[in-house]
Amino acid sequence: MERRTLLAAAAATPLLAAALPARAHHNEGMAQAPSFYRFKVGSYVVTTVFDGFTPRQNPARSGLIVNQPPEVVEQAMRDALLPLERMDNPFTVTFVDTGRELIAFDTGTGAGQLSPTSGLLGHNLEEAGIDPAKVSKVVISHFHGDHITGLSTRENVPVFANAEVLVPAAEWAFWTDETNSGRVPEFQRGTFANVKRRFAPYQARVRQFAWDSEVAPGVRAVAAAGHTPGHTVFQVASANDQLFIMGDTASRPELFLRNPGWFSMFDLDGPMASETRRRLFGRIAAERARLTAYHFPFPANGYVATWGEGFRFVPADWSSVV
Ligand SMILES: [Zn+2]
Numbered sequence: 001m002e003r004r005t006l007l008a009a010a011a012a013t014p015l016l017a018a019a020l021p022a023r024a025h026h027n028e029g030m031a032q033a034p035s036f037y038r039f040k041v042g043s044y045v046v047t048t049v050f051d052g053f054t055p056r057q058n059p060a061r062s063g064l065i066v067n068q069p070p071e072v073v074e075q076a077m078r079d080a081l082l083p084l085e086r087m088d089n090p091f092t093v094t095f096v097d098t099g100r101e102l103i104a105f106d107t108g109t110g111a112g113q114l115s116p117t118s119g120l121l122g123h124n125l126e127e128a129g130i131d132p133a134k135v136s137k138v139v140i141s142h143f144h145g146d147h148i149t150g151l152s153t154r155e156n157v158p159v160f161a162n163a164e165v166l167v168p169a170a171e172w173a174f175w176t177d178e179t180n181s182g183r184v185p186e187f188q189r190g191t192f193a194n195v196k197r198r199f200a201p202y203q204a205r206v207r208q209f210a211w212d213s214e215v216a217p218g219v220r221a222v223a224a225a226g227h228t229p230g231h232t233v234f235q236v237a238s239a240n241d242q243l244f245i246m247g248d249t250a251s252r253p254e255l256f257l258r259n260p261g262w263f264s265m266f267d268l269d270g271p272m273a274s275e276t277r278r279r280l281f282g283r284i285a286a287e288r289a290r291l292t293a294y295h296f297p298f299p300a301n302g303y304v305a306t307w308g309e310g311f312r313f314v315p316a317d318w319s320s321v322v
Pocket residue numbers: 142144227248266
């Protein structure tokens with residue numbers, strides 16, 4: 001090696017050393033492309049934004065489906081070509097720009113708050129060119145932690161600094177009354193404290209809405225109770241087009257859309273959740289309407305068709321970007 005090359009190498013070393021921890025921190029080698037998907041509903045621009053996922057080990061044997069034996073769940077997973085040993089629960093937040101308002105539907109899991117593989121919303125919003133400070137309304141489907149924790153940071157500072165927060169009245173009534181804690185399974189009891197904490201920084205800006213009312217022009221709240229007492233679906237209509245934002249009416253489609261009669265451990269009222277699932281997906285299939293759902297695989301966008309005793313998910317054509 002020539003002396004000049006040696007000197008150059010020595011000079012470069014500190015830079016390289018400084019760069020390495022940053023690379024490791026951002027995990028560049030394993031990063032995905034920005035995860036957002038944009039399309040139009042009439043004149044409204046809709047963007048679904050990925051917030052990451054939480055893995056669940058051995059879902060069929062972990063009590064996820066409470067009214068089926070593990071063998072039946074495993075067969076459904078094999079039929080859907082899903083691995084049996086792990087199933088990811090993905091999170092997708094929907095943003096609707098009506099031209100006058102920018103509305104967020106749920107909030108994600110919060111950066112570094114629920115699991116190491118989730119909380120990507122802030123990063124992906126930046127890539128999508130959406131500024132959380134410009135969100136005028138945050139509309140909440142229900143109060144489970146994966147839907148409201150992203151309202152605020154770990155230090156409980158509001159993420160949507162200028163937004164009004166709209167909540168289903170029935171959901172608010174249930175989770176703000178701790179005498180209801182005996183009516184939920186033990187693993188969901190932390191929801192009462194999380195509700196108190198996440199809405200506190202928005203106090204004066206929280207507004208309750210009733211089912212069948214409009215939460216914004218062209219956005220109607222549709223009753224979808226069962227998963228939780230106030231669980232709500234949103235119907236977005238513009239021109240002759242419409243989109244249903246399904247929240248947790250069904251989580252993974254391979255299980256709960258195919259088998260609407262299955263109860264998830266997260267459904268507070270299994271029979272009611274199941275009845276709601278059949279009714280709403282039946283309506284959407286009949287109307288051939290577009291939908292997005294919080295736990296469908298990203299970009300969580302498409303249609304449903306009736307299929308045997310249940311439904312199948314038909315992903316939207318990717319060419320339908322604006
Ligand atoms: Zn939920």
